[in-house]
Amino acid sequence: MASEAKLLTRDPLQPGQSRLLAPGVRLLLSGMGEQAARNAARQLVDEGVEALAVIGVAGGLDSDYPAGSVICASEICTPGGQRHPTDAAWRQALHLATRGQCRVAPLLGSAVALSTPAAKRDAAHRHGAVAVDMESGAVAAVAAAHDKPLLVLRTIADEAGDILPEALQRAVDPLGQPRPWPMLATLLRHPGLITVLPGLARRMRAATRGLQQIIAQTGPDLAWSRRQHALRGG
Numbered sequence: 001m002a003s004e005a006k007l008l009t010r011d012p013l014q015p016g017q018s019r020l021l022a023p024g025v026r027l028l029l030s031g032m033g034e035q036a037a038r039n040a041a042r043q044l045v046d047e048g049v050e051a052l053a054v055i056g057v058a059g060g061l062d063s064d065y066p067a068g069s070v071i072c073a074s075e076i077c078t079p080g081g082q083r084h085p086t087d088a089a090w091r092q093a094l095h096l097a098t099r100g101q102c103r104v105a106p107l108l109g110s111a112v113a114l115s116t117p118a119a120k121r122d123a124a125h126r127h128g129a130v131a132v133d134m135e136s137g138a139v140a141a142v143a144a145a146h147d148k149p150l151l152v153l154r155t156i157a158d159e160a161g162d163i164l165p166e167a168l169q170r171a172v173d174p175l176g177q178p179r180p181w182p183m184l185a186t187l188l189r190h191p192g193l194i195t196v197l198p199g200l201a202r203r204m205r206a207a208t209r210g211l212q213q214i215i216a217q218t219g220p221d222l223a224w225s226r227r228q229h230a231l232r233g234g
Contacts, residue, residue: 001176003204004056005029007211008220015175016040018047021220030135031174034111037135041142051087051149053222054139057207058107058131058154059114059164061124065103065131065156068206070214073107073152076140077127084140087149093226094151097218105130107152109137115164124160131156151222155210157203163196 005013008027013019016039018028026049030040041052058071065071072091076084083106094102108129114120123132136152143150158164215222 001032001056002029003176003208004211007208007215008055016043018044024225025221027220029175032176033134033174034109034138036174038138038142041139045142045146045148049148051090051151051224052139052143053151053153053224054133054136055153055211055222056133056135056155057157057204057211058133059120060130060156060159060162061108061114061120061132062130063160065105065160066206067156067159067203068210069156070098070102070210071107071131071154071156072102072104073131073136073154074104075106076136076150076152077106077108077129078137079108079110079127082141084137084144084150086140086152087227089231090149090151090222090224090227093223093229094153094214094218097223097226098214099217101214101217102153103130107136107154108132109140110134111137113164115166117161117163120160149227151224153211153214153222155207157207158200159203162200162203164200 008021013029015029015031018026021027028040028044030036044052072094073086075086091104106129108123108127110132114123114132131154133154140150
């Protein structure tokens, strides 16, 4: 989302345009959803990247992971039963760079948002994942197809017990930004949603802070430059 990209750069980004952040590091704002993420990953591979990383927020599936919890995915599970492991050496480099602030656990890639506690509980039971997003599954598939190392770094925004009202989701654009008139119309039709917004906003701020802290310690390459040291067992 646009808010996630701003953690790495304050320069304006257009979806589908990659930007050089630092030597050897490119950032591409994909927008939400599987297809957008798949297109972005394929574009970066076509541009010659050595590895792929996904960074952003996720939905919690486990009550032991409250808002702001930072997860470095051990693998990406899919509803179809596939499991794509992430790069162990990169995870180790990230772990060392952040002094163990990231918790390593499976993440579920889903084509749809899981909006209710019941749906989240079911997903956790089926897949053993602690969090869910709608992009990592697609990026993981591209990484596997092209034999690229993968890192997935997510922080929990909505918790396992939170409801994500579908009416609110429809009032947000593909970059995660509220659409003013649809949002106003939604709140007028469902005034009770006003009581939900402060809690969701508070959790999103906690998630953003978690990512900011990690990026401050690793730099924009998310410790990729330290991966070779981890590979050598240092």
